[in-house]
Amino acid sequence: MSALAAFSEAARETRRTWHRRASLATAAFAVAAFAPFVFGDSRLADLAGGLYLAVAATGLAFAVGVGGLPSLAQGAFVAAGAVVSARLLQVGAPTVVAAPLGAVTGAASAALVALLFVRLPRAGLAAATWIVAWLVATALGSLGWFFGGTEGLVVTAGPSPAGHYELALALTALAGVGFAALARSPLGLGLAAARDRQAAAAACGLPVQRLRVTAFAVSGAAAGLAGALGVELAGIGDPSQYGPYLSFKLFVVVLVGGAVAPLGATAGVIVLGILSIAAEAIGSVENVAHARSHALLAAIMLLGVVSLGWDGLVRPVRRRFPLGRQSRTDAPERRGLTARNLIKRYGVVAAVDDVSLTLEAGTVTALVGPNGSGKTTVLRLLADAVRPDAGTIEHDGVARTLQATAVFPTMTALEHLLAAAGPERRHGGLVRSLFATPKARAEEAEFVAAARTSLERAGVPPDTAASDLPVGEQRLLMVLTAAASGATTLLVDEPSAGASPTDAERIVATLAHLRDDGRAILVVEHNLGVVERIADRVVELDGGRIVETS
Amino acid sequence: MALALQILASGFAAGAVYGLVGVGHSVVFRLTGVVHFAFGELIALGVFTTLLVAAGSGPVSQTSVGGGRFLIALLIGLVVTAAASAGSYFLAIEPYRARGSTIGWVAASLAVAFTVRTLLVVFFDRPAYVFPDPLPFGVWRLGGATIQQRSLVVAGAALVLAAIGAWLLTRTRFGRALEAIAQDFDAARVVGLPVTRLVGVAFALAGAWAGLAAILAAPSAAFDVDAAARYGLYGLLAAVIVWFEPRRALVVGVAIGLIQATVTSAHVGSSELGPAYRDVIPFVLGLGLLAFRARRTTEAVE
Numbered sequence: 001m002s003a004l005a006a007f008s009e010a011a012r013e014t015r016r017t018w019h020r021r022a023s024l025a026t027a028a029f030a031v032a033a034f035a036p037f038v039f040g041d042s043r044l045a046d047l048a049g050g051l052y053l054a055v056a057a058t059g060l061a062f063a064v065g066v067g068g069l070p071s072l073a074q075g076a077f078v079a080a081g082a083v084v085s086a087r088l089l090q091v092g093a094p095t096v097v098a099a100p101l102g103a104v105t106g107a108a109s110a111a112l113v114a115l116l117f118v119r120l121p122r123a124g125l126a127a128a129t130w131i132v133a134w135l136v137a138t139a140l141g142s143l144g145w146f147f148g149g150t151e152g153l154v155v156t157a158g159p160s161p162a163g164h165y166e167l168a169l170a171l172t173a174l175a176g177v178g179f180a181a182l183a184r185s186p187l188g189l190g191l192a193a194a195r196d197r198q199a200a201a202a203a204c205g206l207p208v209q210r211l212r213v214t215a216f217a218v219s220g221a222a223a224g225l226a227g228a229l230g231v232e233l234a235g236i237g238d239p240s241q242y243g244p245y246l247s248f249k250l251f252v253v254v255l256v257g258g259a260v261a262p263l264g265a266t267a268g269v270i271v272l273g274i275l276s277i278a279a280e281a282i283g284s285v286e287n288v289a290h291a292r293s294h295a296l297l298a299a300i301m302l303l304g305v306v307s308l309g310w311d312g313l314v315r316p317v318r319r320r321f322p323l324g325r326q327s328r329t330d331a332p333e334r335r336g337l338t339a340r341n342l343i344k345r346y347g348v349v350a351a352v353d354d355v356s357l358t359l360e361a362g363t364v365t366a367l368v369g370p371n372g373s374g375k376t377t378v379l380r381l382l383a384d385a386v387r388p389d390a391g392t393i394e395h396d397g398v399a400r401t402l403q404a405t406a407v408f409p410t411m412t413a414l415e416h417l418l419a420a421a422g423p424e425r426r427h428g429g430l431v432r433s434l435f436a437t438p439k440a441r442a443e444e445a446e447f448v449a450a451a452r453t454s455l456e457r458a459g460v461p462p463d464t465a466a467s468d469l470p471v472g473e474q475r476l477l478m479v480l481t482a483a484a485s486g487a488t489t490l491l492v493d494e495p496s497a498g499a500s501p502t503d504a505e506r507i508v509a510t511l512a513h514l515r516d517d518g519r520a521i522l523v524v525e526h527n528l529g530v531v532e533r534i535a536d537r538v539v540e541l542d543g544g545r546i547v548e549t550s
Numbered sequence: 551m552a553l554a555l556q557i558l559a560s561g562f563a564a565g566a567v568y569g570l571v572g573v574g575h576s577v578v579f580r581l582t583g584v585v586h587f588a589f590g591e592l593i594a595l596g597v598f599t600t601l602l603v604a605a606g607s608g609p610v611s612q613t614s615v616g617g618g619r620f621l622i623a624l625l626i627g628l629v630v631t632a633a634a635s636a637g638s639y640f641l642a643i644e645p646y647r648a649r650g651s652t653i654g655w656v657a658a659s660l661a662v663a664f665t666v667r668t669l670l671v672v673f674f675d676r677p678a679y680v681f682p683d684p685l686p687f688g689v690w691r692l693g694g695a696t697i698q699q700r701s702l703v704v705a706g707a708a709l710v711l712a713a714i715g716a717w718l719l720t721r722t723r724f725g726r727a728l729e730a731i732a733q734d735f736d737a738a739r740v741v742g743l744p745v746t747r748l749v750g751v752a753f754a755l756a757g758a759w760a761g762l763a764a765i766l767a768a769p770s771a772a773f774d775v776d777a778a779a780r781y782g783l784y785g786l787l788a789a790v791i792v793w794f795e796p797r798r799a800l801v802v803g804v805a806i807g808l809i810q811a812t813v814t815s816a817h818v819g820s821s822e823l824g825p826a827y828r829d830v831i832p833f834v835l836g837l838g839l840l841a842f843r844a845r846r847t848t849e850a851v852e
Contacts, residue, residue: 070656116841122652127585127790128840134783135833142826248660255657296672299664302657303642 006438013441025263029173036162045161048233050273051168052226057253057265058175059222064251065259066179066188067215068195070122073113073129074223075246076136081106081224083140083147086237089155099228106224107217114216118209133247140239153237164233171229172266175222178434179262182218185433186422189411191215193419196408200478203383203400204420205485214430245295252302258312267313272298335396336361336520337489342381342391344544351377352388353544359489359520364511366535367524374544375524376403379491382522399487401478403494403524407466413477414462417451417484424486454480458510472503479510489520496527508534555695557811563701563767565807566708570763571785572799573715574756579794580732581749582639584647584655588663589760590782592635594775595666596761597681597768598674600627605682620682624765628758635757636750638662644746663779670775678772681765704767711759712800718755719796728752760785780829787836793843806832 036044060074081102088098117128140147147153159167182188193201194208202208231237249272257268279294305312337359344352352374359365367375380386382393383400399420408416422428425443432440455462458480460473469477475495482490495511496504504527511534515521525531531538540548571589578586604623642662646654687699719725727748731738739745764781771777784806785799792798814828 064653068653070653072656072660116837117844119844120840123579123583123585124790124793124840124844126587126652126656127786128837128844130587131783131787131790131833131837131840135830135837138829138833142828142830144826245664248664251657251660255653259653295664296668299661299668302661303665305657 009438010436010441025173025176029169032169033166035169036165041161044165045233048161048164048168049230050269051165051172052230052233053250053253054172054266054269055168055175056223056226057250057257057269058172058179058262059219059226060250061254061257061259061265062179062182062188062222063215063219064254065261065264066183066195067191067212068122069118069212069215070126071110071129071216071219072126072244072247072251073110073132073136074219074250075242075244075248076113076133077106077110077220077223078227078230078246078250079136079140079147079242080109080220081227082231082237082242083153083227084224085228086147086153086155086231089158089232090153092156095158095229095232098232099225102228103221103225106227107221110220110223111213111217113220114213118212118216130244130247133244137239137243140242147237147239149239152239153231155232155235155237158232161233164229167229171225176262176266181434181436182430183260183262185430186418186425186428187211187214187430187433189415189419190422192411193408193416196410197406200402200406200408201419203385203402203406204482205397205399205423205487206420207423218430249298252298255312256301256305258314261312261314264312264314271301271313275301335488336363337382337393337395337398337522339382339393340391342378342393343389344377344381344386345389350544352381355391355541355544355546357382357522357539357546359522361488361520362515362518363536364515364521364523364534366531366538367522367541368526368528368531368538369541369547373541375541376493377544378541379493379522379524382489383491395489397485397487398489398491399482399485400491401475401482401493401495403497405471405474405478405498407469407474407477407481409467410465412463412465413455413460413469413480414448414451416466416477416481417454418447420481420484421447421451421486451484454484457513459506470500470503472499472506475499476503476507476510479507479514483514483519487519490514490522492521492523492525494524494526496525496530504530553695553815555692556697557808557815559695559697559701559705561808561811562804563698563704563708563770563807564810565804566705566712566800567760567763567767567781567803568784568788568806569800569803570708570712570715571760571781572788572803573712573785573796574760575785575789576792576794576796576799577715577719577728577752577756579789580796581728581752582643582647582735584643584659585786585790586635586638586643586753586756587656587659587786588638588666588782589635589757589785590779591663591666591670591775592631592638592757593761593764593781594670594778595634596627596631596757597765597773597778598670598679598775599630600624600765601674601679601681601768601773603627624762627765628761631761632754632758634666636754639750639753640746644749667775667779674775678774681768681773683769698770700770704763704770707766708763711763715759716797724748724751784832787833791836791839791843806836809835 035047039047056074056078060071063069063071084105085098085102088101113129113132117125120128141149143149190201190206190211193206194211198208253268253272254265256271257266258264275297276294279297339355339357342352342355343350355378367378369375377386379400381388383398385400408419411419425447427437427439427443452462458476460469460477460480466474466477475498479492479495482492492511495507499507508530511521511523523531523534538550539546571593575586575589578584600623603626604620638659642658643655646658687703690697690699719728727738727743730743731745731748735745760781764778785803788803788806789799791802809832810828813831814825
């Protein structure tokens with residue numbers, strides 16, 4: 001495809017997905033670009049500082065809103081960018097070198113924090129990142145060699161306040177566009193799935209921890225860039241500016257503005273800016289320092305927002321995906337799974353005792369047995385969810401559905417399948433998604449078309465939120481989501497549980513279709529009617545051992 | 551030897567307070583699954599309320615307040631802390647906990663923390679305050695070591711408070727009810743326990759307990775809101791490292807105090823780390839241990 005054709009295709013897609021709010025935002029940014037003709041240097045510097053804050057907050061919104069990660073160390077990542085940039089500027093490095101390296105430092109430090117702590121439950125992650133915020137603030141203030149101690153680091157002046165303002169405005173707009181692009185990318189969809197139900201996302205084969213580390217890195221890059229440019233704007237790296245209050249303030253603007261909308265954080269900064277003016281007025285009347293009344297108002301505002309259960313100023317617009325003309329062929333290569341001599345004990349109880357099983361490609365195997373016979377444990381062993389005490393498992397990719405009905409309630413049916421298919425995308429990486437390259441868009445269109453075909457064939461409405469589907473269709477969606485992961489083997493736990501007889505029929509038909517596509521399928525099912533209709537082979541389990549195969 | 555004794559005495563006193571705050575964090579977390587980020591600020595509220603009632607917001611010397619007045623001030627300070635702790639739970643945290651919104655309760659508890667903090671800073675605007683001491687203690691000189699008697703009293707009092715807390719949690723109906731809630735919040739409600747009220751009382755007691763220890767320790771050095779926030783933070787560090795197990799949190803809290811005292815005072819040959827690293831090193835060590843714990847964690851709950 002020539003460059004001209006690629007641009008024209010991109011323009012057509014942009015026109016198709018354009019909405020009124022995008023027009024308003026574009027107009028607002030265009031008008032804001034003329035501010036240097038109206039305001040003096042001092043006010044422009046304040047505005048630029050606010051916009052850099054919006055860049056850092058947009059990064060945080062990606063982690064908090066899309067990933068559901070309670071990161072309280074965003075201020076520390078801003079500081080990381082500021083430290084590196086200040087040191088580089090002091091030795092004469094230009095802005096074009098210092099700022100990107102600040103962003104890289106922010107991304108690296110955030111990725112490191114995520115690598116260390118992202119496996120913790122969310123409460124633990126919040127606690128760990130809050131302690132990191134305090135550690136960095138303490139180190140900046142007390143270790144003089146690190147950031148100049150309490151006096152800070154003086155840096156040479158870079159662009160004028162007007163230059164900083166225009167740069168900050170452009171970066172804020174780009175951060176919003178980047179947020180929107182990444183939120184609908186495989187990364188964003190995978191993060192949203194893990195945010196809604198981590199276990200179900202992992203069962204579909206999504207690399208949850210890696211996605212979360214990437215989300216932290218993206219968030220840290222925005223923070224580091226904001227810190228690097230902010231320190232140059234201020235002319236001094238002042239350690240007191242990077243205390244835990246900065247992390248708190250960023251969290252406030254994200255929640256006040258709306259964590260799941262691309263420009264929510266920017267809206268939050270605007271609200272905080274207006275409050276700042278109010279704080280100045282109150283402070284002058286009450287003879288209270290501006291910084292104190294500002295912090296108090298921010299805290300009270302957040303208390304109000306959270307007490308009222310408000311979702312933020314800017315609500316997200318439902319994402320629109322390309323219609324896609326050519327569906328990809330999603331039939332996997334014909335491979336199955338072989339398990340040999342599996343043993344799993346819990347204390348003295350052998351939940352699985354010397355189980356060997358082969359799942360042939362293009363067949364459905366039903367695993368039956370009374371409650372407590374070890375069916376779900378076998379399923380979990382085959383899915384690598386628990387490690388066997390002994391035995392081996394060979395496969396080329398397994399996806400599983402959970403016993404409980406576990407859809408991602410904030411996502412549509414189509415988004416379920418796209419999220420699960422994320423790891424299959426060859427051109428859906430971070431950079432390609434961010435810049436929406438022709439290959440990334442073409443591939444996305446193919447995957448969307450395939451997902452729509454799959455959903456429509458099963459009779460599940462693609463654009464309906466999963467939480468609005470009846471239970472039977474939710475269970476059908478779980479099967480389709482697991483299949484969309486591209487895994488050659490599907491492990492399906494009680495697919496018809498809670499489904500009406502009609503929905504059970506639809507589930508049987510869908511499983512048959514997936515079998516005919518060449519997948520190896522293992523079904524754990526209590527409904528013997530379903531087993532009879534779908535199973536090519538039945539394996540009976542009792543007391544953790546295979547007692548009969550037919 | 552003399553230095554070791556000094557480190558042991560001062561480190562144990564500070565650490566016992568951290569440990570007690572850690573126990574408070576642990577009790578709250580086990581009951582609700584919530585990390586109470588405002589704990590330190592609520593302790594500050596108790597300390598400054600006591601200070602306000604005992605001596606006003608003007609200048610105060612350590613000996614300018616009588617015992618009777620201090621006792622009343624202490625009582626009021628504890629009541630305010632307990633009420634604020636329970637109030638923050640009912641008004642800000644519980645609605646989000648009930649909905650399972652982690653981001654919501656994190657935001658709510660941080661908002662409480664910063665509201666209390668900024669209110670205190672508005673009313674108590676000097677950089678640091680001397681806290682009145684109704685029972686002035688002297689020093690012991692023990693073979694070249696100078697040991698503040700207060701350090702031992704604070705450590706002892708904190709341990710007694712911890713023991714009373716342990717008795718309350720394990721030997722009383724109230725404690726058994728809390729244990730039932732910690733095991734299964736919904737099941738406890740189903741069997742008829744007044745879960746919300748009991749959790750509110752636990753929040754109040756945890757706040758008052760830690761506040762009392764902090765008030766006892768406050769005359770040891772100049773006090774400000776940041777100092778109280780650090781009590782909360784070190785308590786959190788102690789609790790989260792052992793994943794909110796109250797007894798271990800107490801031990802880790804003491805260990806943090808000892809590490810701090812060692813970092814501040816100890817010399818290795820001619821070199822010393824000094825006070826600049828007093829906070830940095832415990833944070834780094836604590837985060838290292840927490841990262842080690844995280845490697846063994848699998849959250850995938852089905």
